[in-house]
Amino acid sequence: MENSSLVTIAEHSKEKILYMLEMAKQFEMNPNRRLLQGKVVATLFFEPSTRTRLSFETAANRLGARVIGFTDPKATSSSKGETLKDTIMMVSNYADIIVMRHYLEGAARYASEVAPVPIVNAGDGANQHPSQTMLDLYSIYKTQGTLENLNIFLVGDLKYGRTVHSLLMAMRHFNPTFHFIAPEELKMPEEYKLYCKTHQIKYVEHTDFSEEIIADADILYMTRVQRERFTDLMEYERVKNVYILRNKMLENTRPNLRILHPLPRVNEIAYDVDDNPKAYYFQQAQNGLYAREAILCDVLGITLDDVKNDILL
Amino acid sequence: MSENKQELQVAALKNGTVIDHIPSEKLFTVVQLLGVEQMKSNITIGFNLESKKLGKKGIIKIADKFFCDEEINRISVVAPHVKLNIIRDYEVVEKKEVQMPDELRGIVKCANPKCITNNEPMATLFHVIDKDNCIVKCHYCEKEQKREEITIF
Numbered sequence: 001m002e003n004s005s006l007v008t009i010a011e012h013s014k015e016k017i018l019y020m021l022e023m024a025k026q027f028e029m030n031p032n033r034r035l036l037q038g039k040v041v042a043t044l045f046f047e048p049s050t051r052t053r054l055s056f057e058t059a060a061n062r063l064g065a066r067v068i069g070f071t072d073p074k075a076t077s078s079s080k081g082e083t084l085k086d087t088i089m090m091v092s093n094y095a096d097i098i099v100m101r102h103y104l105e106g107a108a109r110y111a112s113e114v115a116p117v118p119i120v121n122a123g124d125g126a127n128q129h130p131s132q133t134m135l136d137l138y139s140i141y142k143t144q145g146t147l148e149n150l151n152i153f154l155v156g157d158l159k160y161g162r163t164v165h166s167l168l169m170a171m172r173h174f175n176p177t178f179h180f181i182a183p184e185e186l187k188m189p190e191e192y193k194l195y196c197k198t199h200q201i202k203y204v205e206h207t208d209f210s211e212e213i214i215a216d217a218d219i220l221y222m223t224r225v226q227r228e229r230f231t232d233l234m235e236y237e238r239v240k241n242v243y244i245l246r247n248k249m250l251e252n253t254r255p256n257l258r259i260l261h262p263l264p265r266v267n268e269i270a271y272d273v274d275d276n277p278k279a280y281y282f283q284q285a286q287n288g289l290y291a292r293e294a295i296l297c298d299v300l301g302i303t304l305d306d307v308k309n310d311i312l313l
Numbered sequence: 314m315s316e317n318k319q320e321l322q323v324a325a326l327k328n329g330t331v332i333d334h335i336p337s338e339k340l341f342t343v344v345q346l347l348g349v350e351q352m353k354s355n356i357t358i359g360f361n362l363e364s365k366k367l368g369k370k371g372i373i374k375i376a377d378k379f380f381c382d383e384e385i386n387r388i389s390v391v392a393p394h395v396k397l398n399i400i401r402d403y404e405v406v407e408k409k410e411v412q413m414p415d416e417l418r419g420i421v422k423c424a425n426p427k428c429i430t431n432n433e434p435m436a437t438l439f440h441v442i443d444k445d446n447c448i449v450k451c452h453y454c455e456k457e458q459k460r461e462e463i464t465i466f
Contacts, residue, residue: 008455084433106429106453125427127454191457 004299005112005119008128014173023294024138026307033310034064035302042095043069047103052122056099059292085114092117118299126162133166135291139284143258147174151216155181156223156243158188163262178203183239211249222261224268247272260284329376331398337361339392340371346388386414413444422464428454
């Protein structure tokens with residue numbers, strides 16, 4: 001069963017990524033298709049994540065499936081000491097597919113090995129969050145018209161931010177140039193720089209975040225610099241206002257530039273940016289719906305052709 | 314003189330395996346990894362023997378036992394340059410060095426406390442991504458570990 005589950009998109013081929021984006025595009029044209037009618041989707045959130053859960057549940061509902069699940073692990077038997085395996089085996093009796101968020105890393109991989117139904121990883125600790133990566137890719141593809149040869153600037157917490165790591169790996173097929181903009185304490189880890197080298201991905205590192213540096217960006221991917229990540233709070237105080245995007249910094253940027261953010265934001269994007277047409281983070285979240293509809297269909301064996309031919313219902 | 318004696322002891326094995334050049338501090342881990350305690354045959358364990366290469370070394374001689382590669386390669390994580398002498402009818406018929414396997418199942422503990430393998434009754438699985446430098450990657454949480462960080466169950 002492991003093959004049909006979605007644990008990570010790190011292993012997805014270029015063709016598979018483009019195929020999934022094409023499917024997401026079909027769902028954007030018409031999100032309401034009863035392709036999963038009669039199916040039951042379980043959403044098991046061992047860790048709360050309102051945004052991701054609502055997006056998956058909306059996707060399931062718009063595909064005509066019914067949804068069961070829990071949103072608070074305190075109310076479930078895992079708080080009584082039940083193993084993950086037992087919970088997964090029990091839910092597999094009821095559902096055709098399990099969407100799972102877990103606070104432990106590797107939980108989705110393990111669940112996919114024991115479950116008789118496909119698992120969709122909706123985030124496992126700091127490890128993987130493939131549906132986020134898929135919606136990031138779809139947002140880039142949609143706004144730029146291509147994934148090829150783009151200048152992608154990653155800003156903020158590049159050390160712990162799993163979304164930037166996954167995006168970096170997924171983009172390896174498309175000849176990007178990355179710019180890593182981060183304070184010293186939150187720099188891109190060596191293992192990812194090594195990954196860039198072995199996959200011939202070009203990258204430049206900066207500690208300054210200024211108008212000049214972002215002048216030739218196609219994508220500006222902002223992340224939150226979190227206080228709790230710093231061992232030296234003096235350092236945090238020094239850098240906390242350095243990695244804030246303000247509207248006036250966007251004056252001389254490229255017309256095709258779009259600003260992405262996985263959300264929730266705190267203060268790293270000033271509110272005066274919201275009205276700039278280059279701000280794209282709310283539409284980005286909406287793209288999550290289409291990306292997740294595509295993911296649910298794909299793991300259940302529904303093909304792009306099935307989606308395109310869905311005119312009967 | 315002591316060197317001669319050791320050779321004599323090795324030669325005294327009729328059929329079996331001599332596991333040599335084990336760093337002394339790893340000897341008992343190797344004993345445990347190979348399940349030597351459960352074996353019924355005649356076994357000699359040498360500890361803190363003199364070695365030109367290692368300073369102090371350990372040696373294990375097991376009569377009438379021939380390991381398959383999978384069994385023996387488990388010890389490569391703790392003792393990468395161990396030498397094996399296969400003895401048949403008092404002769405060393407084969408010498409080999411242990412090899413890092415491609416996968417380590419149920420041997421190494423994941424160093425990441427947030428890894429599922431440390432929180433669920435299940436076996437660990439590591440992929441060996443760099444045999445020369447002994448870098449392994451957890452199949453589940455995908456974190457990499459270097460030799461110094463590796464803990465054996």
